[in-house]
Structure formats: C-alpha cells, structure tokens
Amino acid sequence: MTIVVYSARRILTMNPNRPSVTHVAVRDGRILGAGSLDELRGWGKVEVDDRFADKVILPGFVEGHSHAYEGGVWKFPYVGYFDRISPDGTRHKGLKSIDEVVARLQAFEKTLAPGASLLAWGFDPIYFGGRRMDLTDADKISTTRPVVVVHSNFHVANANSTVLAKAGITRSTNVHGIVKDAMGEPTGELQEMTAKYMAYRAAGVEVAAVLSDEQAVWRFARVAQLAGVTTATDLHNELPESTVDGYLRASASDDFPIRLLPAFAAGSVSPEQGIPRLQGLMKKNNDRLRFQLVKIVTDGSIQGLSARMRWPGYYDGTPNGVWNVGPDDIDRLLLAWHRAGFQVHVHTNGDEASEVAIEAVERALMTAPRWDHRHTLQHAQMADAGQFRRMKALGMCVNLFANHLFYWGDIHYARTLGPERAERMDACATALTTGVPFAIHCDAPVTPIGPLFTAWCAVNRLTASGRTLGETEKIPVADALRAITLGAAYTLKLDEELGSIDVGKRADFAVLDDDPLAVPPGKLKDVGVWGTVLGGKVFEAPK
C-alpha cells in the first residue's frame, strides 16, 4: 500500500511526546507516524503530498453531543438571529428583526406548492428587545396555508391563524402552552407539548421521518465536516428501523465524511428490550457507524425553565422544572445498562438532575462494581465544585455545554440562574483542576455545530452581549483544543482509536487555515476550516 506523507505548516498532535510536528504519514487509512519527513521515509517509499503545506493540521474534531436532527431541519428554512452555515456551505445571514423574518418567509412562501404547510426553524426573539412574534406577523407570511415558525430552542413555536383555526384555538381555549396577550387573545405563540403537537399537526407526522432519513444524515455529516468534525454523535435516538437503515446506507458510502455514533434512547423501551436490541445493532457497526452509546434524558433545559434545580432554584422564582425520567427510573435504567457493560450518557442540565445522576452511578457501582465505565454527564451546566469532586471519585466524565455561555449566558445571568451561578456554569476550569475528563459541545441543532466556536466559548466565556461570564472558569486554548479532540474521544471511549495524531490511530484530521495556538484567543472562532481528512480520504469544504 502507498504511504502518503502530508506536510503542513504545523501539525498539533495532542500527543505530549511530540506535540508539534511538520509531517504525518498515512497508510491504509491510519496514521503511520508523525514527525519529520526524514523519520517518516524510514517506513519505505513515500508519496509526499504538499497540498496542506501552508495549513495547520489537528486531530479531526470530535463532537460528543450533537443530533443528526441538525441535518433534518436544514430541509426547512433557517430564520435565526445569528449567521449559520448550511450543509452545502452557504452562509445564511442572521435575521435581525421580526420584519426580516417575515420578509424572508414571505419570499419562501411563494416557492411552495399550493396547500403545503410552511415550517421554519431557528427563530430567536430574545434579541429583539422584548418584542415577540404574534399573529399579525405570522399572518403576513400566509393566511391560506399553515405556518409554523419553530424557535431556536425547539420548545416554542409561532403559528398563524390558519393553524389556530384548524385546532379550534380561541381566547376560551384553556390549555397550557397557549400564550395570550393582555386582552386574553392567543398570540400564536405556543409552548412545549402544545407547540410540538401543533407543529406536527401542521406539517404531518411524516415530518418525523424526514427529520431523520438518509438524506438528513447526509446533511448532518456535511454540516459537521464543514466545521472540521470527523466524528459526531447523534446523542439520543430511539433507533427505529427506518432511521437505522438510513444510517447504514449513508455510512456505507466512501464519500460519507464522518464517523457517526448514535446513542440509543434508553428511556424509550425497557432495558430488557433495549439491551438486546442495541447489542444486535452493534453487529452492524462499520468504520463510519458505531452503535455503542446509550443515553438517559433526566430533566429539561435551564432556559426552557424545565431544568431540575437544587435549592434555591430559579433566580426569578420560577418553580422547579420537570423530570423527563424520574429519580427511581434513572436508577433502574442506569443500573440495567451499567450491568450489561454499556457506557451511559446522562442528560442533566440542572444541578438536582446532576446530583441524582451522580448518586445513581454511585449506587450502580455499589451493586455492580465496574472499572472504566466512563458514565458521562451531558451538559451538567450547573454542576458545582462538589459535584465535580464526586464525578472524579466515581470515575465519571462530563461533557459541558460551553456554547450556552454565548447564546443564553445573558439570560442565565439576569433571569434563570443569577450572577453567581451563571458565572460558574459550564465549569471547564473546575473540571480541569478536579481532573474530571471532559469535553465541550454544541448540542446541534440547538446551537450550530462548530468545535472551534465551542472552544472559543470555553476560552473566552463571552455572552452575546459581550459580558464575561466567570473569569476563573476560563480555560487555556490548548486545553480547549484537547477538549474538542482527545478529550471528547475519551468521553466516547474512542480515545485509543482517534482524537490525537499518533501511530496506529485513524487518519482523521481537521485541516485549518491558521494555527489556533498562534492566533489571539479572542480570534479562535474565526480560524478557517479548509476541510477534513477521514481515514486518509480528503474532504475539502466548499468555499
């Protein structure tokens, strides 16, 4: 087999023995060595490829918490406040007012077939100085077809009069989640289960399939690849046959640009059914598709006011959030999957949820001692120093939601958590000093996939309004880069296979235009991604 040696301006390996080299040799899709050209020539006849000579190569980025649903939603128009890059590489300009959103959707509406519903996503009114979308706005888009504009948090939506009329929603409809104005009239804003139900009613249940079909998986892979990602999770999926088929077909192609790790939704069936099911799926694993993860979702979200919080709860006095899976079931599910030898990822946003999950792991370990389980808290946004110490003692990992600092940091500071807890949220520095293995994540499509941006958040801790949220929880760039490569790989039990540029590992690289260790930390998010290499195959990002 041919040996290809890539030269680069600099190669940051995450291998402490040789942290920075100039050449990497690839054979059979794996890393033969990283060092000088002379050293690598020792392996035999090599082909030197200089196309990355002025680029900087890092291990391919590992996104430890994203959802393939990101690929699904790109089937629909994006109307968010921030610029966002679609799977084909197009930059969609952020829309800076409700009128801009309406204008964009009016134009889009003209492209739709008669009778079709209009669905859009990514809308975020928190930046519009208190003004919300209402029926007048939504009806400007259309009064003849159903219109549903889903908010960026995916828990709230705005509908037009057509949608409300179809469901018979009026001022006298007494249902949780129907927002009404001062006069008691529905504004078209719908929340939680009501929003979800009306969106599916308007768009048809078949939308569920569209959101996770083979094409959606392809779009997800492309959008990840554009950001330098070579391994990404689809972190919570019931894994129905149709979805699994889509994964299998997509990942069978050599052109599929990422390694995909779906996490089985443990709460969707009993462990007695789920465990054999996942074990069966694992037999279908290939180089680009890996079934092995399990996830339990315990609480809601902080900004959705549904996180389970310990005393003293929400800063603005909102009552405590809701359990998705209650404490008893967390214990039961975790123990069953733990016993079966799986690594369990547990979604916990609030600190009470984290506490319950930590205690569940502790009890599982008492009942069934196990080494290197690496059960991982996902988000753990409110975890305090004590909880990190417990995680460390129990051998747990954590994946912190650094992007939240930017997107919702201001709200957390002012309303949900208050200054003190907002400043220590997503406590990367505490994870680092406590020695809890950690990653940082985007939770796409909740926020866009982009590990360099996520690293920038962890390093600078700036909110959208420019406030620094917790000076002491900032981490150095080098640690942030580790968190989006080897650190994330560790939380997925893939660190022996990928996450660093080291002999024997998979030849997965992120190819950057600049050296992230050399640019000012404030510019980390602006470092361009040229493309990726996956198993030795080069994927250039469209410019």
Add this chain to the structure above:
Amino acid sequence: MIPFTVIGGFLGAGKTTLLNRLLRGATGRRFAVMVNDFGALDIDGRLVVEHGGDTIALANGCLCCTIGDSLVTTLLALLERPDRFDHIVVEASGVADPGRIADLAVLEPRLRRDGVVVMVDAGEVRQRAADRRVGDTIGRQLAAADLLVLNKIDLAEDLPGLRRLLAGHSAAPILEASHADVPLDLLLGLDRRGQAAPTETADAFTSWSYEWVEPVERETVMTMLRGPGRLRAKGIMRFADAPERRSVIHQVGRRLDVSDDGAWRDGETSRLVLLGVKPVLGSLQRE
C-alpha cells in the same frame, strides 16, 4: 370524537394494574391504550392477534401501543390508523403531568378530552410527597386530577390523614380501592356504543337517570352536578335559557364541561345520567 382519558400517577401507584383490568375486562369497547412499557402489561398471549414492534392488537378489538420517545408522534400515528376506537387511554409516565397530556385532546378535533385519573399509592404517597426531589411532581399530578384513585388502601396506616393530604392538593373526588379495583365505567365514562346507559357498578357506587320533557332550569341541573359524591355525569339537555339548543353535559370528577351541540331536535327529551357514591345519590333520590 373519540374520548381521551389520561391515567396518571407516580411509579408504583397501580396504573399498570388498572390497564391490565381494562384490557382484560369485557367492556365491549375497543380501547386503544398507549403505555410506557409492554413488558409490564399482563396480556394473555392467546388473545394477541398481531404483534408489531410497538403495537399489539388483541382479539377483543383493543390495541396497545408503546409511547416510546414521543407521545405526540405516537398519538398522531395512532389517529392516522384506519382502525376505529371507542376510547383512547394514555398511561402517563410516572413523572409526567397528566393534565398537560390531556390538553392534547383539547387541541385535537378528533378527540374529546374525557378525564384525568390520577392513581395514588396509599402506602407511599405521604413519603413521596415529602421528598424534596419528587414532592413537587406529585403535587402537580394531584392538582391535575379530575378523579383521584387512592389505591392500595389495604396498606394505608392513616386513611383519614391521607384523605386530608390529598384534599390539600386537589379538589377532585377520591375513589378508594385495593388492587386498582375500581368500576371502569366510573373511570372511563358511560358511553356504550353511543348510548348513555350505565351497566353493572360495584356495590359502593350507583347510577341515577333523569329525564325531562320540558326545558329545565340550568341552575337546577348544576346543583345536582356540583354536590358531593358525584363522580361522573353525562347528559343532553334542553335548558330553559337556551331552549332551541342541545346542551351536552360531560362531567368527570371535578371537571364539568357544558358544550353546545347544535339545534334541539324535536321529539327528544332532556336526559341526564349521574354516577356516584351510593349513599349520597341515595339521598339525592329521596330529595
């Protein structure tokens, strides 16, 4: 419109026991039952006519489906099925707010919100309600109930105290039971193939039917419905204040709906059927 009932309550309160009774009972109604976990159900294999991945069809016309990850999509998929059902029953998860689930029937024109029945474990509820992690969840469930079933009273230590505890959270009438043994007609309504006619009820409960030829004062009927011991009511009324209209009464526990059902039909009489606790209705009869 298909009646839609939500069975809520914390883990171990007896929801599954109740559903097993419902699926086994020969009520003559075709139930579609949405559950969290098939495994917990006790279904006689000989009755199963079809076992899909997430649905089980039974010989008596009932269908079970697992809710999986999304109640919303499971319900919509169920409504798209060609089968006709007389009643849809949802088992809420042990931590869900069953009232929120019942809201779906208000939003869905094909459904009629019937009632929220919340099961309570008499042996555990006191301790659970005091638990800092789940106490508020229990409180929300109790508050959402139209009817409370205080189950496992054989395990209760202080029944009057428990009744007071529940009354502090909820205005819903309380049915007391062991092994979830409650008359299903009470929980799931009087509809039997479109007729308002209750059948056999357990000893502690009784039903009472009224018929009026002339228009009735609304307040007279409301007074009948509001008193203690009334658990369910269904009626088609010609009220004196709206003699041209058919007013439909539907009551589940503390929840009373009066809706307009078009023009009054000539030759019809006003009819009302009440279900309730025997001694109370017995005295009503005497009045």
